[in-house]
Amino acid sequence: MPHPDHPASPQTQPNEWLTDSNGELALSIRFKGDRLFQEQSLYQTVEVFDTHSCGKMLTIDSMVMCTEWDEAAYHEMITHVPMLTHPGIKDVLVIGAGDGGTIRELMRHSSVEKVVMVEIDEAVVRASKLFLPTISSAFDDPKLTLLIDDGIKFVSDAADASYDLVIIDSSDPVGPSEGLFTKSFYKDVHRILRPGGVITVQSESPSFNPKAFTELNPCLKSVFGEDQVHCYLVFIPTYPTGLWSLTYCSKDGPHPLKQFDAAKSSAFAKEHGLRYYNEDVHTAAFSLPTYIRNMINQ
Amino acid sequence: MPHPDHPASPQTQPNEWLTDSNGELALSIRFKGDRLFQEQSLYQTVEVFDTHSCGKMLTIDSMVMCTEWDEAAYHEMITHVPMLTHPGIKDVLVIGAGDGGTIRELMRHSSVEKVVMVEIDEAVVRASKLFLPTISSAFDDPKLTLLIDDGIKFVSDAADASYDLVIIDSSDPVGPSEGLFTKSFYKDVHRILRPGGVITVQSESPSFNPKAFTELNPCLKSVFGEDQVHCYLVFIPTYPTGLWSLTYCSKDGPHPLKQFDAAKSSAFAKEHGLRYYNEDVHTAAFSLPTYIRNMINQ
Secondary structure (H helix, E strand, C coil): CCCCCCCCHHHHCHHHEEEEECCCEEEEEEECCCCCEEEECCCCEEEEEEECCCCEEEEECCEEEEECCCHHHHHHHHHHHHHCCCCCCCEEEEEECCCCHHHHHHCCCCCCCEEEEEECCHHHHHHHHHHCCCCCCCCCCCCEEEEECCHHHHHHHCCCCCEEEEEEECCCCCHHHHHHHCHHHHHHHHHHEEEEEEEEEECCCCCCCHHHHHHHHHHHHHHHCHHHEEEEEEECCCCCCCEEEEEEEECCCCCCCCCCCHHHHHHHHHHCCCCCCCHHHHHHCCCCCHHHHHHHCC | CCCCCCCCHHHHCHHHEEEEECCCEEEEEEECCCCCEEEECCCCEEEEEEECCCCEEEEECCEEEEECCCHHHHHHHHHHHHHCCCCCCCEEEEEECCCCHHHHHHCCCCCCCEEEEEECCHHHHHHHHHHCCCCCCCCCCCCEEEEECCHHHHHHHCCCCCEEEEEEECCCCCHHHHHHHCHHHHHHHHHHEEEEEEEEEECCCCCCCHHHHHHHHHHHHHHHCHHHEEEEEEECCCCCCCEEEEEEEECCCCCCCCCCCHHHHHHHHHHCCCCCCCHHHHHHCCCCCHHHHHHHCC
């Protein structure tokens, strides 16, 4: 592992590195040759790269959405934590998640009867279907209704108490995802949940997006209640700083640790050959380092 | 958080970013103006930067050693996990750790009677004393004997059964740290431990240095025994990919979870105002994602 002196490779071979930066910290991932996909959609720039060490990679506006190598961490943790906490989930709504990884994980659960997925940008779905077949593998599942539409409007129009689980699998709070980080959106999400229903939310990085992370948490607590909001952490090496959070909230539903059946979780993870999630990680993810506890008073 | 199109800032302002790269993945951290310290020592290039968002930062050969912002994660976890598992630690040997953060954490424990620290490069100690006062704050502690010497030779010459805890706080296995990743070194470490003694080791990143990570684990097991080696994980946002491992081994000593006193750990963390370590994180850190379990058959 030779470490060149500065300037290092990212500076000397600018066209071979994708850089995801917040202006102070930046993760760069080296890719081979030309982009596989590049399109300026109505909302954003969608690209697919073939990286040297992480397989194919999907980006939106130069932000890494997923790579084949480590996408399991995000998709398994946002899906199986709620699915293996709440035993009676039948109707699921997914907002965003255009690459399809969350759908793939949901469809592993035979109890799920219907999934509605609302993705605003069809270019994301199309790019994933074309170049990320292991991630987009469940788009043809007959339980799925895929709508290319505005998730905020969809939630606003949806009937009360109609879902057991809502997953908000958004990109960062710039561009079209910005409205997914507001109280009015979460009030609608709460309204359309059945009693005891649960949600999981991509809740940003305490280290890379500390402002969004610290602002979303009280927003969720104001809607769901102080004791119904539980932040948990995931190692995602291809997201800048590698430290990312998800948040589980319930409408007076099960607690993600107290109502957790470790034996069932272990059996499920083994049966499906999961790559990141296991019964120990389910519990451990909710143990926050003290400085992160302090950021959100948890 | 605007995300510029490629090429992003790291390429356009090459002199303002420190880049830590393995050739495929790279983390860049933006700094202000000139380096505060830059010296080519006998062994390596030692530098201190003033970063925009992470405080002062120490690097060796362009590899991030620590930043003021997140150094607590590494130093607290490598120190308090063994100290709060083994109740009778009096004599401690530290190899490397030139910045002083590990010494600072050790000195919080009143049970510690003597610490010998062997750092090969005095430039690291000097740079830290000059520019990282909150990290190097315990170098004057009367319990400390600081030796500028080769840790491998020191361990080879040390008497049998003379330490309760050995901390191997090395940089990556290139240059002077290479010999800290060998079986002959760990055989000596095992020999100089008292019965029941423990060690913690910087055991590299499963995502950034997978070869070193997967090779060190069986090396440690061959010396300490299969059931005496326990890998644990730490979020370190300023190390590339943010996912780092430490490993706890014992000479037939206490198990880091089974012999763990959570109440004592909680009280200690609160009393000392620790920033990362707490009783929940102590336990959770040993829960490995399945793909990491599989890398080391844990």
